[in-house]
Amino acid sequence: MSEHILFTGLTGAIGQPLAAKLLARPELCQLTAVVRSPADIEAISGALTRIQPNANLAKLKIVPGDLEEPKLGLKSAARNHLPVTGIIHSGAVTKFKAAEGQWARVNVDGTRSLLDWREANCPQSRFIHLSTLCAAGKSMGLIPEQPLQRPVGFVNGYEASKWEAEQLVQSAGGDRAIVRLATVVGSHKDGSLGRIGAFHHVLRWVYHGLLPLIPGDQQTRLDLIPTEFVTEGVCRLLDRPPADALSFHHFSRGHASIPLGELIDLCSARFAKESAAWKRGQVDAPVLASQHAFQEFRESVIASRDFLFMQVLDSVDSFLPELFFPKVFVTDSLETLFEGKLPIADWRPWMERVLDFSLRSDFGRNP
Amino acid sequence: MNRTDMTSNSEALGLRSVAAVLPPATANLEELKKANLLVSETKTLAELGFEKLHVCDKAHDPEWLALEAASQAIAKAGLEPGEVDILIWASALSDTHIRLSDKSPDATGNLLGLFNYRASWLQEELRLDAARVMGIAQQGCAGMFSALSTGQAFLRADPSIRNVVCVGVDALPEGSPREILYNLISDAGCAVVLSRENLRCHWREFHQVSKGYYWNIAEKQKEIIASYFPTSRAVIRELLAKAGLTPDDIRWILPTGISPGSWDILASITGLKSERIFRGRQPFGHTIAADNLLHLETLLAAGDAQAGDLMLLFTYGFGSTWSGLVLEGV
Secondary structure, three states: OOEEEEEEOOOOOOHHHHHHHHHOOOOEEEEEEEEOOHHHHHHHHHHHHHHOOOOOHHHEEEEEOOOOOHHHHOOHHHHHOOOOOEEEEOOOOOOOOOOOOHHHHHHHHHHHHHHHHHHHHOOOOEEEEEEEHHHHOOOOEEEOOOOOOOOOOOOOHHHHHHHHHHHHHHHOOOOEEEEEEOEEEEOOOOOOOOOOOHHHHHHHHHHOOOOOEEEOOOOOEEOEEEHHHHHHHHHHHHHOOOOOOEEEEEEOOHHHOEEHHHHHHHHHHHHHHHOHHHHOOOOOOOEEEOHHHHHHHHHHHHHHOOHHHHHHHHHHHHHHHHHHOOEEEOOHHHHHHOOOOOOOOOHHHHHHHHHHHHHHOOOOOOO | OOOOOOOOOOOOOEEEEEEEEOOOOEEEHHHHHHOOOOOOOHHHHHHOOOOEEEOOEOOEOHHHHHHHHHHHHHHHHOOOHHHOOEEEEEOOOHHHHEOOOOOOOOHHHHHHHOOOEHHHHHHHHHOOOOOEEEEEOOOHHHHHHHHHHHHHHHHHHOOOOOEEEEEEEEOOOOOOOOEEOOEEEOOEEEEEEEEOOOOOEEEEEEEEEEOHHHOOHHHHHHHHHHHHHHHHHHHHHHHHHHHOOOHHHEEEEEOOOOOHHHHHHHHHHHOOOHHHEOOOOOOOOEOOOOHHHHHHHHHHHHOOOOOOOEEEEEEEEOOOEEEEEEEEEO
16 A cells, blocks of 8 residues: 655654665655745755655655644645545654743644644544643652553643643544654764754763763663664554554653663763763763752752753753653563564663764754 | 771870851941942842851951961960961962062062062961971962871971961951852951870861863853862762762761852762751852861861861862862861
């Protein structure tokens, strides 16, 4: 069957490598990417071929649209003539700090608009919704690959909006998959990432000796995954036989998540190779701090109103407090998808490559 | 707990007396703001735990602080002036080491005046005629810790030395801003007699780390602020390890006058118990070198420290130098 995929989130961190992978699929007939600023097409095309040299750009059709607008802002011609067999919805505001209402408009209302559009135009299409492990909010313990009960709370509005978006997908009909992603921090191959997020911001503060404390303890673990984990997994979802059902998949390291203390040690060792100050022991690695101590630190930064440390806190505060709500995500469905074995080898060599890329690109500023 | 609190030759060394002095004049946050002597808003400093500071005036200048502190410490130690073998003066600011001449007869006189050391002046004032005199500088708020460490080393190295008087005095220049990196700075003086007998506290362990990487304070002030917790934790852990102690062994944490919240954080990340942070004195701001000793003097005077109680004193000084000291109550 020839695939016609409607795709949102092309300019996001996972959007480009995923689109590049799709464009290399022999089954693909057309990838229609809804993009808010089509003027970026040249840069996007260049990025796609860098990621996947055999990506067939002739199959890529970019149409202007906006998740914040009613009916996605698609022009009528585009709306009526997209022969869609599948929808991959990866567009979202993933920032942990956003303008008032932006999460709701993009992540919730945008998902609703897309589902409405699907219902009106291609109700039989497979809908793959890229969500996040963060949708589990402040829940702790073992999280099954099932609908999430509303958690006792969320660390930030982003998490809440992704949980609400999942409810909409669950309520829709037809062939649907909800994919909850761990934090994607770089390619397994070369550590690169098209668009950096909170993880790289935190790394940058650490490298420059501006982050004294990190919330967590020796038991704290991070669920970080490579880009290819996601691109391969989504392609496998597309390859499954059609089913009028909803499935859940945790793209997670499961029990093999990364110990935070060991990650900090690895970063320190790598930074010591790059920086004389680190090598000479003049800069110390950040210290793991309890929730209470980190809260004290947060309050002192807020009290100081220091602009730089407010920025540091913004990066950390929105990302790392999640670590105080430890959970393990069940990956049974994912293991089935990958035929029994998750593509998560020893994290250290991969993380070395992520750090190499980070240092080489000034933490994503000059990719 | 290992109680090997003696020196290598099994002789107890330690603190025989402590005195700390604040000038009587005070100013609160509103008064300081009105006088344009703060960098941050009063609300900011209040939220960080500061209320007021002590400031020198004409009648209570740095020399008054030095004389008061040293005289009190020597008197408490029950020493005659001639029994002091070494006098160590510690100040963070280089100007405080010099007794500026009130006469400027000529160019040569001005130059000579730069050698009018306050340590020597103090020796003369107190008639410490048997003392050798020296100064400790370039240590920021850690100067008094370095003076104590130096004095302790003298006692350990030379059996003929009986008593060392360490005097720390810091006063910001008149009319200068009273806030440094979100800390309200008080003027103060302090003095300690280190000795071999009649001790109030045994010297258990000392650890100090200096990082020249942070010498340029204006350029690296953010990195300095951020380095405080990780390096402080490393220094305290090393200090306790050298002493054969665990965080639980520390009965009293004698803090500096920086933001109280930061001491709770430091206690938490080092495994120390925050309820053991000594809070028995009214807030006096941050006095550069005398904070821990103001608390120690209060603690000893109240009789709250029992024999065997372990006390942790810790500070950070521009330069940058992190210093930690463990004492044991006698």
